[in-house]
Structures are given as structure tokens and as C-alpha cells.
Amino acid sequence: MHTQRPAALKDAVGRFGIFSQELRSEAPALQGELLDAAAELEELGFGAIWLGGSSGVHHAAHLAEATDRVVLATGILNISYEAADTVAEQRAELEHAHPDRFVLGLGASHAQLAKHYQRPYSTMVEYLDALDSATTPVPAQSRILAALGPRMLRLARDRAVGAHPYLVTPEYIEQARHILSDAALLAPEVTVVLESEPRSARETARRFLDYYLQLPNYAANLKRLGFTDDDLTGGGSDFLVDALVVWGTDDAINARLAEFHTAGADHLALQLITEEQTEALPRAQWRRLADLTARSKAQPGI
Template identity: 75%
Template sequence: MNTPHHSAPQHAAGPYGIFSHELRSEGPAQHDELLDAAAELEELGFGAIWLGGSSSVRHAALLAGATERVVLATGILNIWYETADTVARQRAELEGAHPDRFLLGLGASHAQLAQNYRRPYSTMVEYLDGLDAAATPVPAERRVLAALGPRMLRLARDRAAGAHPYLVTPEYIERARGVLGEGPLLAPEVTVVLESEPAKAREVARGFIEYYLQLPNYAANLERLGFSEDDLTGGGTDRLVDALVVWGTDEAIRARLAEFHAAGADHLALQIITGDGGDTPPRAQWRHLADIVGLGPKSGA
């Protein structure tokens, strides 16, 4: 059994990071914008950039040259899309060029999204075996798992630096910390809507979470937390929306994020949802969020 947890805090990257689907774009027209946005996030003081969607090592490598110290993480690399040998080789190349900058977030995705989906837990175990056995192994302390259920959380505890769960609540964090124990990294994605008007905030939030509520893995996790099938219908009840998405005044957002830390999270991967459907990085909102959580440009950086 691997025991990587003594090294995990180096990848906590402070209390806050940014989770972004936009920064994993491969469109040539956005190349310069993505590099500039990543550099600004580092300057703002966010400790990590989590590349959302089915991201890969190459997406992180694209941003590595434009930044100096921020941790670049996949949130998540889909284990059905790339072999363990390929990922280990790519990760070794990135590590050689930019040491101690990359954290490999791995996930088994969902049956609705992965063509060859089967036995997700057993396949994840086999994938970790492959990373260990590769010519250039990926150390356990340099990988985290997109764990939700207790079984995958235990695997994240035993064979990775920790867990990177998605669409969870502070109550979930408390339970997950109980499974993981005190050592492993717990770095959840947390969705934020910078809107204080309740109807508008919930409309944006509901438009985002409705898709995920139809995926059995998320639905089952929410039911374990005490939400009913009725809570999950129609984009979610107000109770569910308010539990899953952080919104409100700056003070309310700050207080809600503090609940995640108090429940046992080491690091929050903050995902801004604007509701406009655009792919452009929400840089003005990221600046606002940095102010809310007390970050700011690093002097002399």
C-alpha cells in the first residue's frame, strides 16, 4: 500500500484555486488569451489551476510555460481516453521541463459519457497499477482521484495524495474527511455564482447543475446526503441549489466557502458560472473572486 500523504500538502497550493473548462481550450484563436489568463490567475494569488472537462497532461503543459509557480492540475483526466503508459510518459516530460508543478487528477467519468465504460472501480485500480508500473512511474503523491463514494475515497486515501470531488456540499466534505483521515488532500470543486439576487442566482445555478443531476453517480451521492428524488428534478429544488452552488453577497460567499474549509477541505477549486454560455475565461469575475477570498497580486512577482 502506498503512503504518500506526507507529501500531499505541497499540492494543496494554498486555500484556493480556480477550476476552469475554458483554460483547456485547444482553439488556436484563444491560445494567447489562455496563456495571459493563466498568468493573471497566478498573479492574483490562486494556488492552482484545475483544468476542467476531460483534460490531459498536454493541456497543463500549454499553460506551464506562461506561469512560474501555480500548480496545474487535471480535473479530470478521463481514464477511458488515454492509456496509463501514455499519461505517465507525458507527465514525466512535463515534470522534467517544469518540476513540481503538475498534479494528475484522474476520474472514471460516467457510463453516459465513456464509450467503453465498465467496472469503474476495478478499472481505476488497474489504471493506478499501470501508472506505478510505467517506465516513468507517476508517484502516488502526484495524483488525486475524482472520488465520490466511500470505496473510491478509500482508494484515493490508499493509492493517491487524496481526492478531488465534484458537485458536493460541506456536509459531504465532513463525511469524506472521515473516510480519508487527516493526512490526504481533500480538494473539492466548488461552484460559485457572483450574484446576490436570489431568483437570478438560482436560475444561473440551476441551468448549470441540471445536467449533472441526470448522471447516476452524482444523483446517488446526493441521495446519500439526504436529498430526495424530488429535490433532483426540474434542475433541483432551491434547497438543493443552495447546497451545491455558492452565491450571494461578497460576505455571504466568503462565509459559505469558509464552511467547506471548516468541514475539512484543504483547498477549494472554485468554478465561476456566469450563465452566459460563453467560452471566454471569466477574468473579471476571477478578479472579483480573488478580492472576496482575500487574495491579491504578489508583490515582486
């Protein structure tokens, strides 16, 4: 069967959201700022907050207390680490307290990161079965899969509201949309560096990309798109960096973001990468990004 995308969810998340690993921090000293930042992102007009770094339902529940309408999503919950029945119960509690505010993003992770990693597709099917049969089931319309390959994309189409791919290009989005069909929500993570000087922007991007390019799942997906081993070494060739990371002047960044929407993405989960990677929240740059995307939304055809 094909899961129809609820129009209400598409309207709620809008065209842009923020993807942040920092916002799921459990450092006691940061909790107050996390709540303030989430509330500000809502006021800035972002439709969703995607919590990266193997986030859990409890991370979203924490931010729900400080916000009124922004959609909160795990990006992603690692199915190797959290039992389906526990996740279903936590999700039901969050849904009761804050109806229609949470999307459960699920992923099988990577062999280097997940305990007992094996057969990611079959493991995901089993996990979805467990969510369906839980005492408090998680509806397909309330979950989204971190799909990359064709089989996982079809599973996202058939048993979730859609797909939340990571580290992809507009060309990938076009192929994924063809597999998913128009009925599914396609909400990729898109990495952004607010820097127009090419050398500086690419250096920042490479420091971020180097780790991910060593993970076989991402490497295999990029090779399916035509990139070579040479492109994947040393943090990525200029060609690869420019394909995966959005950077440049404000106009250039808007044009690149528009490519993802034109290719078929419904919503872009924007991950802002800064020159100094710390736990500090890039709030001033989020404000600049909000201004930039607001101009994008105001332009006809963008």
C-alpha cells in the same frame, strides 16, 4: 498503506484555486488569451488551476509555459480515453520541464460519457497499477482521484495524494475527511455564482446543474447525503441549489466557502458560473473572486 500528504503540495496549492473548463480550450484563436489568463490567475494569488472537461497532460503543459509557480492539475483526465503508459510518459516530460508544478487528476467518468464504461472502481485500480508499472511511473503523491463514493475515497487515500470530488456539499466534505484521514489532500470543486439576487442566482445555477443531476453517479451521491428525487428534478430544488452552489453577497459567499474549509477541505477549486455560458474567459469576475478570497484568508479562523 496510507500516502502521506507532502507539506510542500499543500502549501503550494493554498486554500483557493480556479477550476475552469475554458482554460483547456483547444480553439486556435484563444490560445494567447489562455496563456495570459493563466499568468494573471497566478499573480492574483490562486494556488492551483484545475483544468476541467476531460483535460489531458498536454493542456497543463501548455499553461506551464506561461506561469512560474501555480500548480496545474487535470480535473479530470478521463481514464477511459487515455492510455496509462502514454499519460505517464507525458507527465514525466512535464515534470522534467517544470518540476513540482503538476498534479494528475484521474476519474472514471460516467457511463453516458465514457467509452467502454464498466466497473469504475476496478478500472481505476487497474489504471493505477499501470501507472505504477510504467517505464516512467507516476508517484502516488503526484496524482489525485475524482472520488465520490466511500470505496473510491479509500482508494484515493491509499494510492493517491487525496481526493478531488465534484458537486458536493460541506456535509459531504466532513464525511469524506473521516474516510480519508488527515493525511490526504481534500480539494473539492466548489461552484460559485457572483450574484446576490436569489432568483437570478438560482436560475444561473440550475442551468449549470441540470446536466449533472441527470448523471447517475452524482445523483446517487446526493441521495446518500439525504436529497430526494424531487430535489434532483428541474435543475434542482432551492434546497439542493443552495447546498451545491455558493452565491449571495460577498460576506455570504465567504461564509459559505468557510463552511467547506471548516468541514475539512484543504483547498477549494472554485468554478465560476456566469449567466451566459460561453467559451469566453470570465477574467473580470475571477479578479473579483480573488479580492473576495483574499479577504477570506485575512480573517482569523476562516
